[in-house]
Amino acid sequence: MADALYIIVGGVGVVLVWGIATYNKFISLRERSKNAWSQIDVQLKRRADLIPNLVNTVKGYAQHEKSTLERIAQLRSKIVEGEPGERMAANNLLSRTLKSLFAVVENYPELKANKNFLALQEELASTENRVAYARQAYNDVTYLYNTMLKSFPSNVLGNLLNLDPLPYIEANKKEKEVVNVEL
Amino acid sequence: MVKELFTEIRENKRKAYIILGAIMGIFLFFNYIVWRVADGDIGVLFSGITLLYMAITYTKPMEMATYFVGAKKVSDEDSLVSQKLNNILEEMVIAGMLAKKPDLYIIESGQVNAFAISHGKKAAIGVTRGLVEKLNREEIKGVIAHEVSHIMHGDSDLKLTAFVFAAGVYTLGWLIVRTRGGGRRKNSGGLILVGLAAMTIGYLLALLMSAFMSRKQETAADVEAVRLTRDRDAFISALKKVRDSSKEKLDVPGTAASLFFSPPSIKSLFATHPPIEERIKLVEELA
Numbered sequence: 001m002a003d004a005l006y007i008i009v010g011g012v013g014v015v016l017v018w019g020i021a022t023y024n025k026f027i028s029l030r031e032r033s034k035n036a037w038s039q040i041d042v043q044l045k046r047r048a049d050l051i052p053n054l055v056n057t058v059k060g061y062a063q064h065e066k067s068t069l070e071r072i073a074q075l076r077s078k079i080v081e082g083e084p085g086e087r088m089a090a091n092n093l094l095s096r097t098l099k100s101l102f103a104v105v106e107n108y109p110e111l112k113a114n115k116n117f118l119a120l121q122e123e124l125a126s127t128e129n130r131v132a133y134a135r136q137a138y139n140d141v142t143y144l145y146n147t148m149l150k151s152f153p154s155n156v157l158g159n160l161l162n163l164d165p166l167p168y169i170e171a172n173k174k175e176k177e178v179v180n181v182e183l
Numbered sequence: 184m185v186k187e188l189f190t191e192i193r194e195n196k197r198k199a200y201i202i203l204g205a206i207m208g209i210f211l212f213f214n215y216i217v218w219r220v221a222d223g224d225i226g227v228l229f230s231g232i233t234l235l236y237m238a239i240t241y242t243k244p245m246e247m248a249t250y251f252v253g254a255k256k257v258s259d260e261d262s263l264v265s266q267k268l269n270n271i272l273e274e275m276v277i278a279g280m281l282a283k284k285p286d287l288y289i290i291e292s293g294q295v296n297a298f299a300i301s302h303g304k305k306a307a308i309g310v311t312r313g314l315v316e317k318l319n320r321e322e323i324k325g326v327i328a329h330e331v332s333h334i335m336h337g338d339s340d341l342k343l344t345a346f347v348f349a350a351g352v353y354t355l356g357w358l359i360v361r362t363r364g365g366g367r368r369k370n371s372g373g374l375i376l377v378g379l380a381a382m383t384i385g386y387l388l389a390l391l392m393s394a395f396m397s398r399k400q401e402t403a404a405d406v407e408a409v410r411l412t413r414d415r416d417a418f419i420s421a422l423k424k425v426r427d428s429s430k431e432k433l434d435v436p437g438t439a440a441s442l443f444f445s446p447p448s449i450k451s452l453f454a455t456h457p458p459i460e461e462r463i464k465l466v467e468e469l470a
Contacts, residue, residue, distance in 0.1 A: 032280060039277055119266060126270035133278035136413065141280075 022148075022157050029145040033166055036138035040169075043130040044079055044091060050127065051076040054120050058101070061111035068101050088169070095128055135169050142166040200341075206348045206388055210237070213355060213381050220373045233355060240347045244302050247347050248442070252298065252435040254288035254309040264289075264315055271324050272308065275331045278411040281306075285334060289315070294431035295424050297444040299330035300343040306334045313431060317424055325408050325418035326425075326444055332407035338400045342441055349389030349438045356381025389438035405466055419466055426459045 055069050075097060078090035102121060111117055146165045149158040214233055218226035239247060249255075257265045268287055276284045285301070288309035295317055297310045308330045314323065333339045359378030409415045425445045433447040440446040445459060 036280065043277075122266055122270060126274060129270075129274045130277050133274050133411075137278055137280050 018153075019157060022154050023161070026145070026148065026154075026158065026161075026163060029141055029148070030166070033138055033141040033145060036134055036141055039134040040131060040138065043127055043134055044087060047091070047094075047124065047127045047131070048076050048079050050120065050123055054117075054124065057114065057117050057120060058105075058111065061114070061117075062105070062108045065101065065104060068097065068104075072097055072101065091131065098124060098128075139168050142168055203341075203345055203348065206345070206352060206385075209352055209381075209384060209388070210348070210355070213352070213377065216377050217359065217374070220377060225374075229355070229359070232358065233351075236351050236354070240351060244343055244347045245300055245305055245307055248300050248343055248439070249288055249307065249309065251346075251350060252290065252309070252439050252442070254290045254298075257287040257289050267320065268310065268315065268323070271320065271327050272331075275324065275328045275411060278328070279331045279335050279407075281331060281335060285331075290433070290435075292431065292433040293428065294433040294447065295326075295421075295428040295445075296433055296447060297326050297330055298439075298442040299333040299339045300442060301334050301337070301339040302343060303340075306339070308334075311433065313428055317428060318421055319417075321412070321414055321417035322421035322424065324412050325414065325421045328408035328411040328418075329404045329444060332404040332411065333400065335407070336400070336403065338404070339442075345389065346439055346442055349385050350436060352385030352388065353382050353436075353438055354385075356383075356385060386438060390440070401462070402465060405462055406469065409466060409469055415466060415469060419463055422459060422463045422466065426463075429459075 051072060055073060058065065058069060072094065075090050075094040079087050079094065082090055105111055105117075148154045149163060149165055210233060214226075214230050217229045221229075257268060259265055265287075272287060273284060283304060283306070285299070285306035285308045288307055290296075290309055290311045292311045293313040293316075294311055295314045297308065297314060299308050300306070308327065310323075310326070314326065318326070330339075333342075356378045359381065360375055405418070409418050412418065429445065435443075435447050
């Protein structure tokens with residue numbers, strides 16, 4: 001009798017310890033995904049903050065690019081005020097527009113030599129990378145979380161706690177729809 | 184394969200702690216010997232130095248290590264370099280989800296190299312001037328990602344402790360040799376022997392320790408660098424540039440070899456990192 005009791009108590013203990021460890025793993029992964037998500041937000045905002053500066057710097061040198069600059073300003077306000085999905089799309093579009101702007105800058109040697117402009121260009125390039133890396137980090141953690149939710153035995157606990165899988169951020173879906181916006 | 188790698192690394196870390204304990208034991212042992220061989224006042228002096236060293240090591244290991252390898256904080260004066268490096272580091276901090284951005288250091292050397300150290304919540308990454316000048320943005324990112332990965336996995340913490348302690352035993356020996364070399368007191372010959380022994384043992388222990396933990400950690404950090412940057416080709420070309428610049432002078436203590444992306448002193452018997460050709464091959468085979 002006593003033996004059976006020990007076995008039962010021991011078994012319950014093992015399950016309990018496993019349950020707590022697994023639960024903590026779920027929580028920590030979800031927290032990390034939240035962090036990565038908010039990092040994307042931080043970087044989008046940073047990018048939006050850099051744009052007016054860029055527009056002002058370029059304006060003085062390259063009068064012929066007025067329409068491009070206006071477009072950039074428009075996209076910026078979409079990033080600041082838009083819906084989440086819209087913001088991502090605007091962000092991707094902004095990347096393209098900036099790329100074409102930096103390409104035409106080749107025609108303005110004075111602007112190209114401007115230290116302020118060079119610094120801004122580096123900041124913007126880095127911010128774009130940061131958005132991409134934050135997205136990558138988010139998707140990596142989301143992958144771990146979702147895999148844990150699907151695989152045995154952690155899925156048992158996941159179902160008990162009603163945990164939902166996290167959505168992935170698909171990088172270029174929206175972007176593809178608007179690809180043919182030429183400037 | 185990666186999972187096995189990490190199990191092995193954990194195993195190696197345990198061995199490293201044992202060696203670390205041994206290094207501390209050796210510290211005490213040499214103090215004891217000095218007490219026995221020399222006059223009382225010299226014994227007191229050396230124990231005082233040892234205690235002081237340990238106290239500094241305990242509170243300021245990062246400052247100590249950067250001093251030993253001759254690294255200076257990247258200043259804002261160095262504007263474009265500092266901006267670019269800081270940006271690249273920030274990108275990798277985001278990719279690796281580090282809680283805090285490490286400090287940036289630079290070493291004035293033409294060799295392409297880098298190091299990472301961390302202590303508790305503080306961390307630092309250093310690069311050489313050669314790295315900034317010879318590598319493009321993507322290649323620099325690969326090397327920084329490798330160092331960030333060391334910090335992520337806590338490799339650099341243990342390495343730093345090992346380095347400062349091994350350097351301590353070495354320095355203690357050096358001090359004994361220097362101060363008693365011209366001494367006319369009795370037993371000065373014995374003391375010099377003790378000093379030389381301390382120097383040798385400190386040096387060997389640092390290398391042995393590195394050999395235990397380094398190789399697998401380096402491989403893991405290489406794999407992780409490619410995962411973080413998602414840019415294998417840039418990392419391979421960075422490795423090749425590191426290889427091609429290895430003849431350039433980089434003056435750091437031999438005990439510090441294991442801290443670096445590629446060990447600066449080639450003369451060591453105990454290779455701390457897999458040879459660079461092997462690393463290139465392994466990264467090329469990554470999917």
